[in-house]
Amino acid sequence: MSDYTSNRNGEQVTSQNLTPVTASGQNLNAIDAPNVNNPEHVAHHIVSPVMYLSIFGVLMIGTLATVGFAYVPLGRLNAPVAIAIACTKAVFVVLFFMHVKYSSRLVKLTVASGFFTFLILVFMSLSDYVSRAWGQW
């Protein structure tokens, strides 16, 4: 008897001891440990203090840069530069301080969907305002 079983389509297979395996019987826990069939069993990655300290440094540089650029007359570009720096800082916080870089695909997708929903909020609202009486206030 085979040491793994297939479903009705003959695709997904599970070994007798419930270890997720590929159709050819390879142990998925060994070749793609963090995710695949059991995202809740993602390996617990401990981010080191050195990493936290370097992210802290990046955030400090970003803070000083955003103040520095605010005093440079760039005209219309000042706001996009400020937002770009803020977004970069936020990405570093999310990926490292909040461990998303080391999280399962479930958490990654959840985080992405949250920011995506916010962008929908902004784009839908703005497209409404822009298409009505923009500039006539």
Add this chain to the structure above:
Amino acid sequence: MSVSTTISELTHPPSPEVEHSTGVHDHPFYQKHHFETAEQQREAASFGMWLFLLTEIMFFGGLFMAYLLYRNWYYDAFVAASNTISMPLGLINTIVLISSSFTMAMAVWSAEVRNKKFLQISLLATVVLGFAFLGIKTGEYSDKFREHHVPGAAFDIRDFTTPPAGSKEKPLPIDVAEKTQIFFSLYFAMTGVHAVHMIIGIAILIVLLWKSNSGAYTSGYVQPIENFGLYWHFVDIVWIFLFPLLYLINRH
């Protein structure tokens, strides 16, 4: 058998004979019985925390959307109003808050490597930095009250129609100067709601600090510390956007 015995059997029935979970299989003390493994519980906990943070993104998102719109509509008023709030204090507060995020990250690390002393030091540092932020914020708010820059009956547009001597601002027409109230409304709403999150955060931090005495968080039960870390970093991210948007619109 007396009646009273019967009643006491009714009110205090013998506990049913249930096999205790530890008798079935081994699991860490913090693992709830409806989870298969501690890893699954940890994943569920951070997934749930992130779902909460998504609602927070949308909560602050509405305010950011309002800001974006009014800043485009009343740009000159926003510039003039923004330049009356103190950039140095905002910068110091940004540094304070990012530092508190760093100490919180170190608290998560301490819990993971099971170092109780360093966990408590990190949590305490986060509390202190949180209070420092709120203290500076209080100073900024009281300046606004003194300058009559708080929206409402006591609001005074004179600083914007006739800028004080030495100011680099151009005098604004009265109708434009009135619109500075919209900036200050958003300023107080956004920084105020942010500060409320800080106050709630500090309260939870103190509870965590108290409960960490038992050593529960440094014997493998990292979730409460980790999930609180997610909350604290989120509050930090909100400020990362608030600082340039409120303090640095058009400095010169």
